[in-house]
Amino acid sequence: MLAKSVAKDAEEILLATDMIELGARLQVLQAETSLSYDRLARLYREIRGCSPPKGMLPFSVDWFMTWLPNIHSSLFYGVYKFLDTHTPAKKAHALIEAYRLYLEQAITDPRNASDDPVLSFTRAWMLVRFFDSGMLQQSRCVSCAGEFVAHAHDPQHGFTCAICRPPPRAGKTRARQAAACVS
């Protein structure tokens, strides 16, 4: 019994360590392990050399719908779903593996290695939670056949993704400037 609980402890510390190294917030660690707040906070300080940030998690679903975050989130979620479905890595382990693969894909320019990725580990975790609670779905793009993060119950028919139809930002800015000149 004791050996079992020690093994479980060690496994959870390894899991928490992996997640802290990838940038997880303390709330994520509390949700994914049964370790106490004090132990997690101590572990966090040991690994990152600073206290864990306080405050609420970024919980907005709409963030995942904005242009660049949507592309990054869709890439990440596709990898996560594949790992969770087809490999022995499940749930938190699939999340960690998928996030490592995402980082390899997202940060390809070594000069930008210090840049923060668009999708943080904590956001990636939130994304999976939103899918699990039925707030998000994957919609297939009619143009490229890729699967993209979308609001649950959004019409799937005729969906075009953020890559195939980028926002007409330049045009919009010009239109606004023109309007400003007129008024």
Ligand SMILES: [Zn+2]
């Ligand atoms: Zn597309």
